[in-house]
Amino acid sequence: MSELDSNPFADPVDVNPFQDASVTQAISKVNEITGEYNPFSATEMGTYTGTTIPVSAVSPSQPAVLQTSVEQSAQATVAAAQTNLIKQQEELERKAAELERKEQELQNRSTSRDSNSGAKENNWPPLPKFSPIKPCFYQNFEEEIPEDYRRICKRMYYLWMFHGATLFLNVLACLAYFTADAAKGVDFGLSILWFILFTPVSFVCWYRPVYKAFRSDSSFSFFFFFFVFFFQVAVYIIQSVGIPSWGNSGWISSISMIGSNLAVAVVMMVVAGFFTVNAVMGVILLKMVHSKYRRTGASFTKAQQEFSQGVLTNRTFQSAATSAATTAAQGAFSSNQGP
Template sequence: MSYNENPFASSNTLDTNPFDDPVKPSTNDAQLEDLRQREADLERRERELAQKSDNIRKHGRNNWPPFFPLIFHSIQDEIPSASQPLVTRLYQLWLVLAGTLIVNMVACICILASGSSNGGGDLGSSIGYVIIITPLSFLLWYRPIYNGYMKEQALYYYLYLFFGGFHLLFSVYMIIGIPSTGSAGLIQTIQAFSKPSLPAAIVGTVATVGWVVQGVGLAYYYRQIWAHHNAAGHSVEKAKAELASHGAKAYFTRG
């Protein structure tokens, strides 16, 4: 101790009240939880980016179809969250359609094996449906409405409404099941039960149910899309302007 120091001087400032409770560091649980949530979100996004980067390294930017990627298809990444459930259901209905076309073809094989006089024509047409309708349905009505909700452009809605309406008529045609048309629908299935030819009847029933499910489902969502199209104020003039501005290449591009 220096002799010049005042031994009675206090080391505490006069501004501090010695009778106050000691100050404890405050912890905000809500802030800590928010911080932890942000860290978890960052980790999740990093994992998603790593997965996307890995997919790009393997297949390039395109990821669909999985066995031979030709286009990029990601409802989660490209469709607004409010529209994701509807577009997901439409994609599932397209998958039901693809599966129904295959089952329908198998049913026509069974119809031919049962000795039907129209079996050859049914089988040939059913094979053509698998080869032609599967890709065309994706390109002409599913992909346009996918792009429509992604870009919110009138042109895509008109493409969907036209080709989607045509496909609804095709679904009704396939549900009926007229002999020699390549459809194992109601008429063909009833005839298979009456023979009886159980394999053709059973597979035909599955095909008929498939046609009904995807047809009714598409009709239901067709009405919703029509209402959304009207509410959004899309018009033929707007579609023409979009086509003139962007050209046909806009169909194959994103953004």
């Protein structure tokens, strides 16, 4: 009953769990083994000397390490710059050696050509030996044309050959045009004239100049080629258009024959396509030759100098000038002796 009479609202009895007999016994055993350690006690402080070490004395090498790293980075930058300059100098020396080699090749080629001019025989056009007509020109791409210009020079030669073949096919197409329409005899006659005239003239007027320009790096030959070949491209365009009564089997003439004779129209269209290919290839090769010309260092001033030197050293011009001067001197002397 005493438990039932207790006051439930009374303060509970404070119970310390650490006052338990088992806990107290365990703590006393630990203290006996380890003992109470106080780092600030006199016993523990007696082991130190009491001398204070400054911070600067602790790490005196830190600024030296930074200074060494900065010097190493500066040295690395200087070394990289020197390496770059050495590479640039080697590149310039290589280009200079290449230019010198090309100039030497040109000089050797011109010297050998001059020394062997009498020994070399003309080999173009390649005619048989029994033919009464002998070759008129000497042509050798491997010997006379530098390697950098050899491919473009051969392409110009192939364009000239394609040009001649197109003119020949134009004669056949105009012949078919004439058989289909008797009033187109003018076109057939002009086509024969264009084939006979333009084939050799194109060889002499624009192919040989570009061959000479690449062979001897002649500014005058380059300018002469550009002047003539520009008109040649314009002629290609006119021929591909096919204006009636102009002797060209172009698009206008071929389309006009579709209604009357389809077979002739097809033949004429093929030739018109050939003329168109000539025009396109002419424009492309003109740009390619111009790009090569800009790398050679040629100029209009050099062309004038070459022209003047060529005229003054021409034997025909010299003989004509000498004879004209002699005639004028004799006339002046006779007029003075007359009175």
